[in-house]
Amino acid sequence: MQRTQFGAMACSIARTLDVIGEPWSPLVLRDVWVGINRFDQMQADLGISRKVLTERLDHLVEEGVLERHPYDRRPRFEYRLTQKGTELVDLLMVMTAWGDKWLAGEAGPPVLYRHHACGEISSVDLRCDHCGEPMHATDIDPLPGPGAAPVPAAVSEA
Amino acid sequence: MQRTQFGAMACSIARTLDVIGEPWSPLVLRDVWVGINRFDQMQADLGISRKVLTERLDHLVEEGVLERHPYDRRPRFEYRLTQKGTELVDLLMVMTAWGDKWLAGEAGPPVLYRHHACGEISSVDLRCDHCGEPMHATDIDPLPGPGAAPVPAAVSEA
DNA sequence: ACCACAGGGTCTCTTAAAGGAACTCCAGAG
DNA sequence: CTCTGGAGTTCCTTTAAGAGACCCTGTGGT
Numbered sequence: 001m002q003r004t005q006f007g008a009m010a011c012s013i014a015r016t017l018d019v020i021g022e023p024w025s026p027l028v029l030r031d032v033w034v035g036i037n038r039f040d041q042m043q044a045d046l047g048i049s050r051k052v053l054t055e056r057l058d059h060l061v062e063e064g065v066l067e068r069h070p071y072d073r074r075p076r077f078e079y080r081l082t083q084k085g086t087e088l089v090d091l092l093m094v095m096t097a098w099g100d101k102w103l104a105g106e107a108g109p110p111v112l113y114r115h116h117a118c119g120e121i122s123s124v125d126l127r128c129d130h131c132g133e134p135m136h137a138t139d140i141d142p143l144p145g146p147g148a149a150p151v152p153a154a155v156s157e158a
Numbered sequence: 159m160q161r162t163q164f165g166a167m168a169c170s171i172a173r174t175l176d177v178i179g180e181p182w183s184p185l186v187l188r189d190v191w192v193g194i195n196r197f198d199q200m201q202a203d204l205g206i207s208r209k210v211l212t213e214r215l216d217h218l219v220e221e222g223v224l225e226r227h228p229y230d231r232r233p234r235f236e237y238r239l240t241q242k243g244t245e246l247v248d249l250l251m252v253m254t255a256w257g258d259k260w261l262a263g264e265a266g267p268p269v270l271y272r273h274h275a276c277g278e279i280s281s282v283d284l285r286c287d288h289c290g291e292p293m294h295a296t297d298i299d300p301l302p303g304p305g306a307a308p309v310p311a312a313v314s315e316a
Numbered sequence: 317a318c319c320a321c322a323g324g325g326t327c328t329c330t331t332a333a334a335g336g337a338a339c340t341c342c343a344g345a346g
Numbered sequence: 347c348t349c350t351g352g353a354g355t356t357c358c359t360t361t362a363a364g365a366g367a368c369c370c371t372g373t374g375g376t
Contacts (some may be wrong), residue, residue: 010268089295099170104233107305110168111296118289125287131276137247141272147265
Protein backbone atom coordinates (compact mmCIF):
# COMPACT_ATOMS: atom_id res chain seq x y z
CA MET A 1 0.00 0.00 0.00
CA GLN A 2 2.63 2.40 1.07
CA ARG A 3 1.32 5.87 1.00
CA THR A 4 4.66 7.01 2.25
CA GLN A 5 7.35 7.06 -0.41
CA PHE A 6 10.46 5.49 0.98
CA GLY A 7 12.67 6.44 -1.93
CA ALA A 8 13.48 9.88 -0.56
CA MET A 9 14.99 8.57 2.65
CA ALA A 10 18.77 8.45 2.90
CA CYS A 11 18.68 4.71 3.38
CA SER A 12 19.36 2.03 0.83
CA ILE A 13 16.93 -0.30 2.49
CA ALA A 14 14.13 2.23 2.14
CA ARG A 15 15.06 2.92 -1.46
CA THR A 16 15.13 -0.75 -2.29
CA LEU A 17 11.69 -1.08 -0.75
CA ASP A 18 10.50 1.58 -3.14
CA VAL A 19 11.42 -0.78 -5.96
CA ILE A 20 10.23 -4.15 -4.68
CA GLY A 21 8.55 -3.31 -1.40
CA GLU A 22 5.02 -3.41 -2.62
CA PRO A 23 2.92 -6.49 -2.00
CA TRP A 24 3.44 -9.19 -4.64
CA SER A 25 6.49 -7.57 -6.24
CA PRO A 26 9.01 -10.09 -4.94
CA LEU A 27 6.79 -12.93 -6.05
CA VAL A 28 6.45 -11.45 -9.51
CA LEU A 29 10.21 -11.22 -9.67
CA ARG A 30 10.55 -14.81 -8.55
CA ASP A 31 8.16 -15.96 -11.25
CA VAL A 32 10.14 -14.21 -13.95
CA TRP A 33 13.31 -15.66 -12.53
CA VAL A 34 12.06 -19.25 -12.73
CA GLY A 35 10.69 -18.78 -16.23
CA ILE A 36 7.09 -17.79 -15.69
CA ASN A 37 7.24 -14.65 -17.76
CA ARG A 38 3.93 -13.96 -19.46
CA PHE A 39 1.05 -12.06 -17.98
CA ASP A 40 -1.50 -14.83 -17.78
CA GLN A 41 0.98 -17.41 -16.57
CA MET A 42 1.89 -15.17 -13.68
CA GLN A 43 -1.69 -14.33 -12.96
CA ALA A 44 -2.62 -17.99 -12.83
CA ASP A 45 0.46 -18.95 -10.83
CA LEU A 46 0.11 -16.29 -8.19
CA GLY A 47 -3.63 -15.75 -8.01
CA ILE A 48 -2.96 -12.03 -8.02
CA SER A 49 -5.59 -9.66 -9.34
CA ARG A 50 -5.01 -8.62 -12.94
CA LYS A 51 -5.09 -4.98 -12.05
CA VAL A 52 -2.41 -5.26 -9.43
CA LEU A 53 -0.27 -7.47 -11.66
CA THR A 54 -0.41 -4.83 -14.38
CA GLU A 55 0.66 -2.16 -11.92
CA ARG A 56 3.50 -4.24 -10.53
CA LEU A 57 4.86 -5.16 -13.95
CA ASP A 58 4.71 -1.55 -15.10
CA HIS A 59 6.51 -0.43 -12.00
CA LEU A 60 9.23 -3.06 -12.25
CA VAL A 61 9.78 -2.18 -15.91
CA GLU A 62 9.99 1.51 -15.05
CA GLU A 63 12.52 0.78 -12.36
CA GLY A 64 14.66 -1.12 -14.85
CA VAL A 65 14.32 -4.44 -13.08
CA LEU A 66 12.34 -6.12 -15.85
CA GLU A 67 12.29 -5.66 -19.61
CA ARG A 68 9.42 -6.26 -22.00
CA HIS A 69 10.21 -8.43 -25.03
CA PRO A 70 7.56 -8.68 -27.74
CA TYR A 71 6.88 -12.20 -29.02
CA ASP A 72 4.03 -11.46 -31.40
CA ARG A 73 2.90 -8.83 -33.84
CA ARG A 74 0.22 -7.94 -31.35
CA PRO A 75 1.38 -6.16 -28.23
CA ARG A 76 2.31 -9.37 -26.45
CA PHE A 77 5.25 -9.38 -24.11
CA GLU A 78 7.51 -11.60 -22.20
CA TYR A 79 9.08 -10.14 -19.15
CA ARG A 80 12.76 -10.77 -18.54
CA LEU A 81 15.21 -9.80 -15.87
CA THR A 82 17.66 -7.02 -16.62
CA GLN A 83 21.09 -7.03 -15.01
CA LYS A 84 19.67 -4.86 -12.25
CA GLY A 85 16.85 -7.36 -11.80
CA THR A 86 19.15 -10.36 -11.89
CA GLU A 87 21.18 -8.89 -9.06
CA LEU A 88 18.00 -8.26 -7.15
CA VAL A 89 17.39 -11.99 -7.18
CA ASP A 90 20.16 -12.22 -4.58
CA LEU A 91 17.59 -10.83 -2.23
CA LEU A 92 15.16 -13.59 -3.09
CA MET A 93 17.84 -16.19 -2.48
CA VAL A 94 18.46 -14.83 0.99
CA MET A 95 14.75 -14.71 1.69
CA THR A 96 14.53 -18.30 0.58
CA ALA A 97 17.38 -19.34 2.84
CA TRP A 98 15.82 -17.64 5.86
CA GLY A 99 12.36 -18.96 5.11
CA ASP A 100 13.72 -22.47 4.60
CA LYS A 101 15.41 -22.36 7.97
CA TRP A 102 12.75 -20.68 10.08
CA LEU A 103 9.42 -21.24 8.42
CA ALA A 104 9.48 -24.45 6.40
CA GLY A 105 8.52 -26.70 9.30
CA GLU A 106 8.64 -30.46 9.19
CA ALA A 107 7.87 -30.73 5.51
CA GLY A 108 11.19 -29.16 4.69
CA PRO A 109 11.98 -26.59 2.04
CA PRO A 110 9.59 -26.49 -0.91
CA VAL A 111 12.38 -25.82 -3.37
CA LEU A 112 16.06 -26.80 -3.40
CA TYR A 113 18.85 -25.14 -5.30
CA ARG A 114 21.65 -26.95 -7.04
CA HIS A 115 24.79 -24.90 -7.37
CA HIS A 116 26.35 -25.18 -10.81
CA ALA A 117 29.92 -24.73 -9.60
CA CYS A 118 29.90 -27.71 -7.23
CA GLY A 119 26.79 -29.60 -8.27
CA GLU A 120 25.59 -29.77 -4.68
CA ILE A 121 22.24 -28.89 -3.19
CA SER A 122 23.23 -25.94 -1.10
CA SER A 123 22.15 -22.61 0.17
CA VAL A 124 23.56 -19.20 0.22
CA ASP A 125 25.86 -17.68 2.80
CA LEU A 126 26.93 -14.09 3.34
CA ARG A 127 30.61 -13.23 3.13
CA CYS A 128 32.67 -10.09 3.30
CA ASP A 129 33.74 -9.16 -0.20
CA HIS A 130 37.08 -8.02 1.17
CA CYS A 131 38.32 -10.80 3.35
CA GLY A 132 35.88 -13.58 2.50
CA GLU A 133 35.00 -14.25 6.11
CA PRO A 134 31.35 -14.59 7.19
CA MET A 135 29.55 -11.27 7.44
CA HIS A 136 26.34 -11.09 9.38
CA ALA A 137 24.40 -8.65 11.51
CA THR A 138 26.74 -8.81 14.48
CA ASP A 139 29.95 -8.73 12.47
CA ILE A 140 29.75 -5.13 11.35
CA ASP A 141 29.58 -1.54 12.55
CA PRO A 142 27.59 1.00 10.60
CA LEU A 143 29.27 4.34 9.85
CA PRO A 144 27.86 7.39 8.08
CA GLY A 145 28.70 7.31 4.36
CA PRO A 146 29.10 10.02 1.74
CA GLY A 147 25.40 10.02 0.84
CA ALA A 148 24.18 10.41 4.42
CA ALA A 149 21.30 12.77 5.24
CA PRO A 150 21.16 14.63 1.94
CA VAL A 151 18.27 16.94 2.78
CA PRO A 152 18.98 19.14 5.80
CA ALA A 153 15.44 20.45 5.85
CA ALA A 154 13.99 16.95 5.87
CA VAL A 155 12.16 15.54 8.80
CA SER A 156 13.59 12.18 9.67
CA GLU A 157 15.18 9.00 8.60
CA ALA A 158 18.30 7.10 9.45
CA MET B 159 -1.76 -3.99 2.71
CA GLN B 160 -1.79 -7.51 1.58
CA ARG B 161 -5.21 -8.95 1.76
CA THR B 162 -3.80 -12.15 0.45
CA GLN B 163 -1.95 -14.20 3.03
CA PHE B 164 1.26 -15.44 1.52
CA GLY B 165 2.13 -17.75 4.39
CA ALA B 166 0.11 -20.63 3.02
CA MET B 167 2.00 -20.82 -0.24
CA ALA B 168 4.63 -23.52 -0.61
CA CYS B 169 7.31 -20.93 -1.15
CA SER B 170 9.84 -19.67 1.34
CA ILE B 171 9.85 -16.27 -0.28
CA ALA B 172 6.10 -15.93 0.19
CA ARG B 173 6.34 -17.13 3.77
CA THR B 174 9.12 -14.71 4.55
CA LEU B 175 7.00 -11.93 3.11
CA ASP B 176 4.30 -12.88 5.57
CA VAL B 177 6.75 -12.01 8.34
CA ILE B 178 8.39 -8.85 7.05
CA GLY B 179 6.55 -8.11 3.83
CA GLU B 180 4.26 -5.45 5.16
CA PRO B 181 5.12 -1.80 4.57
CA TRP B 182 7.52 -0.43 7.16
CA SER B 183 8.43 -3.78 8.69
CA PRO B 184 11.96 -3.93 7.26
CA LEU B 185 12.59 -0.38 8.42
CA VAL B 186 11.38 -1.18 11.91
CA LEU B 187 13.75 -4.11 11.93
CA ARG B 188 16.59 -1.91 10.76
CA ASP B 189 15.92 0.58 13.53
CA VAL B 190 16.03 -2.11 16.19
CA TRP B 191 19.22 -3.45 14.65
CA VAL B 192 21.01 -0.12 14.85
CA GLY B 193 19.84 0.54 18.40
CA ILE B 194 16.67 2.53 17.98
CA ASN B 195 14.52 0.28 20.08
CA ARG B 196 11.85 2.22 21.89
CA PHE B 197 8.45 3.09 20.54
CA ASP B 198 8.78 6.84 20.42
CA GLN B 199 12.32 6.76 19.08
CA MET B 200 11.19 4.62 16.19
CA GLN B 201 8.13 6.71 15.60
CA ALA B 202 10.21 9.86 15.44
CA ASP B 203 12.92 8.28 13.34
CA LEU B 204 10.63 6.78 10.73
CA GLY B 205 7.73 9.18 10.69
CA ILE B 206 5.42 6.18 10.73
CA SER B 207 1.94 6.50 12.17
CA ARG B 208 1.69 5.33 15.76
CA LYS B 209 -1.09 2.94 14.92
CA VAL B 210 0.83 1.18 12.20
CA LEU B 211 3.97 1.05 14.32
CA THR B 212 2.01 -0.67 17.09
CA GLU B 213 0.68 -3.21 14.62
CA ARG B 214 4.08 -3.90 13.10
CA LEU B 215 5.80 -4.32 16.46
CA ASP B 216 3.07 -6.67 17.67
CA HIS B 217 3.36 -8.70 14.54
CA LEU B 218 7.14 -8.93 14.66
CA VAL B 219 6.99 -10.00 18.31
CA GLU B 220 4.37 -12.63 17.49
CA GLU B 221 6.53 -13.96 14.72
CA GLY B 222 9.45 -14.29 17.09
CA VAL B 223 11.62 -11.78 15.30
CA LEU B 224 11.62 -9.23 18.11
CA GLU B 225 11.37 -9.54 21.88
CA ARG B 226 9.94 -7.07 24.35
CA HIS B 227 12.17 -6.23 27.31
CA PRO B 228 10.64 -4.17 30.13
CA TYR B 229 12.80 -1.33 31.38
CA ASP B 230 10.41 0.23 33.86
CA ARG B 231 7.77 -0.76 36.37
CA ARG B 232 5.23 0.61 33.99
CA PRO B 233 4.60 -1.34 30.85
CA ARG B 234 7.54 0.18 29.00
CA PHE B 235 9.47 -1.94 26.57
CA GLU B 236 12.59 -2.05 24.55
CA TYR B 237 12.48 -4.16 21.45
CA ARG B 238 15.40 -6.44 20.72
CA LEU B 239 16.27 -8.86 17.98
CA THR B 240 15.90 -12.56 18.68
CA GLN B 241 18.17 -15.05 16.97
CA LYS B 242 15.53 -15.41 14.29
CA GLY B 243 15.46 -11.64 13.91
CA THR B 244 19.22 -11.32 13.86
CA GLU B 245 19.43 -13.76 11.00
CA LEU B 246 16.75 -11.82 9.19
CA VAL B 247 19.09 -8.84 9.20
CA ASP B 248 21.05 -10.70 6.51
CA LEU B 249 18.22 -9.71 4.26
CA LEU B 250 18.64 -6.07 5.16
CA MET B 251 22.34 -6.27 4.44
CA VAL B 252 21.64 -7.60 0.97
CA MET B 253 19.01 -4.93 0.38
CA THR B 254 21.55 -2.36 1.44
CA ALA B 255 24.17 -3.73 -0.92
CA TRP B 256 21.77 -3.68 -3.86
CA GLY B 257 20.43 -0.24 -3.02
CA ASP B 258 23.95 1.11 -2.60
CA LYS B 259 24.90 -0.18 -6.02
CA TRP B 260 21.80 0.70 -8.03
CA LEU B 261 20.02 3.50 -6.26
CA ALA B 262 22.49 5.60 -4.29
CA GLY B 263 23.42 7.86 -7.21
CA GLU B 264 26.27 10.32 -7.14
CA ALA B 265 26.08 11.02 -3.46
CA GLY B 266 27.19 7.49 -2.72
CA PRO B 267 25.91 5.14 -0.04
CA PRO B 268 24.31 6.81 2.98
CA VAL B 269 25.79 4.26 5.37
CA LEU B 270 28.98 2.22 5.25
CA TYR B 271 29.73 -0.98 7.08
CA ARG B 272 32.99 -1.84 8.70
CA HIS B 273 33.62 -5.55 8.97
CA HIS B 274 34.99 -6.57 12.37
CA ALA B 275 37.03 -9.46 11.05
CA CYS B 276 39.13 -7.41 8.63
CA GLY B 277 38.45 -3.85 9.75
CA GLU B 278 37.65 -2.80 6.19
CA ILE B 279 34.69 -0.90 4.83
CA SER B 280 33.13 -3.60 2.75
CA SER B 281 29.90 -5.04 1.57
CA VAL B 282 28.33 -8.39 1.50
CA ASP B 283 28.68 -11.07 -1.13
CA LEU B 284 26.75 -14.28 -1.66
CA ARG B 285 28.60 -17.56 -1.56
CA CYS B 286 27.68 -21.22 -1.74
CA ASP B 287 27.82 -22.67 1.75
CA HIS B 288 29.21 -25.88 0.28
CA CYS B 289 32.02 -24.87 -1.97
CA GLY B 290 32.44 -21.23 -1.08
CA GLU B 291 32.22 -20.07 -4.69
CA PRO B 292 29.98 -17.14 -5.63
CA MET B 293 26.32 -18.07 -5.79
CA HIS B 294 23.94 -15.79 -7.62
CA ALA B 295 20.76 -16.00 -9.66
CA THR B 296 22.37 -17.57 -12.70
CA ASP B 297 24.54 -20.01 -10.78
CA ILE B 298 21.79 -22.31 -9.62
CA ASP B 299 18.99 -24.59 -10.77
CA PRO B 300 15.85 -24.87 -8.71
CA LEU B 301 14.54 -28.37 -7.97
CA PRO B 302 11.41 -29.44 -6.11
CA GLY B 303 12.16 -30.03 -2.44
CA PRO B 304 10.51 -32.20 0.22
CA GLY B 305 8.05 -29.48 1.23
CA ALA B 306 6.81 -28.80 -2.30
CA ALA B 307 3.10 -28.28 -2.98
CA PRO B 308 1.74 -29.56 0.33
CA VAL B 309 -1.96 -29.02 -0.37
CA PRO B 310 -3.16 -30.91 -3.45
CA ALA B 311 -6.56 -29.18 -3.28
CA ALA B 312 -4.98 -25.76 -3.22
CA VAL B 313 -5.35 -23.32 -6.03
CA SER B 314 -1.97 -22.04 -7.02
CA GLU B 315 1.51 -21.13 -6.06
CA ALA B 316 4.98 -22.09 -7.14
C1' DA C 317 -0.94 15.98 48.15
C1' DC C 318 -1.03 17.99 43.65
C1' DC C 319 0.21 19.01 39.08
C1' DA C 320 2.67 18.82 34.85
C1' DC C 321 5.18 15.68 31.97
C1' DA C 322 6.39 11.96 29.03
C1' DG C 323 6.35 7.33 27.12
C1' DG C 324 3.45 4.29 24.90
C1' DG C 325 -0.43 3.41 23.15
C1' DT C 326 -5.68 3.64 21.41
C1' DC C 327 -9.56 5.96 18.61
C1' DT C 328 -11.53 8.12 14.81
C1' DC C 329 -11.72 9.89 10.29
C1' DT C 330 -10.16 10.24 5.55
C1' DT C 331 -7.92 8.51 1.57
C1' DA C 332 -6.03 5.25 -1.33
C1' DA C 333 -4.77 0.56 -2.51
C1' DA C 334 -5.97 -4.57 -2.92
C1' DG C 335 -9.59 -8.11 -4.41
C1' DG C 336 -12.69 -9.62 -7.57
C1' DA C 337 -15.07 -9.84 -11.63
C1' DA C 338 -16.87 -8.18 -15.81
C1' DC C 339 -15.70 -5.87 -20.07
C1' DT C 340 -12.62 -4.54 -24.17
C1' DC C 341 -9.38 -5.08 -27.88
C1' DC C 342 -7.15 -7.54 -31.42
C1' DA C 343 -4.79 -11.16 -34.24
C1' DG C 344 -5.02 -15.54 -35.98
C1' DA C 345 -7.64 -20.32 -36.48
C1' DG C 346 -11.35 -22.73 -38.50
C1' DC D 347 -17.14 -14.29 -40.34
C1' DT D 348 -17.46 -15.90 -36.00
C1' DC D 349 -14.61 -17.98 -32.07
C1' DT D 350 -10.91 -18.00 -29.02
C1' DG D 351 -7.35 -16.60 -26.01
C1' DG D 352 -3.86 -13.63 -24.34
C1' DA D 353 -3.32 -9.04 -22.19
C1' DG D 354 -5.13 -5.49 -20.29
C1' DT D 355 -8.79 -1.96 -18.45
C1' DT D 356 -12.79 -0.51 -15.73
C1' DC D 357 -15.76 -0.60 -11.81
C1' DC D 358 -17.14 -1.64 -7.34
C1' DT D 359 -16.30 -3.17 -2.56
C1' DT D 360 -13.43 -3.83 1.31
C1' DT D 361 -9.63 -2.81 4.07
C1' DA D 362 -5.28 -0.84 5.37
C1' DA D 363 -2.33 3.35 5.74
C1' DG D 364 -1.92 8.40 7.19
C1' DA D 365 -2.81 11.97 10.34
C1' DG D 366 -3.73 13.60 14.49
C1' DA D 367 -6.38 13.90 18.73
C1' DC D 368 -7.11 11.54 22.95
C1' DC D 369 -6.03 8.44 27.06
C1' DC D 370 -3.60 6.10 30.82
C1' DT D 371 -0.03 5.61 34.17
C1' DG D 372 4.12 6.16 36.91
C1' DT D 373 7.31 9.93 38.34
C1' DG D 374 9.60 14.13 39.71
C1' DG D 375 9.14 18.70 41.39
C1' DT D 376 7.02 21.77 44.74
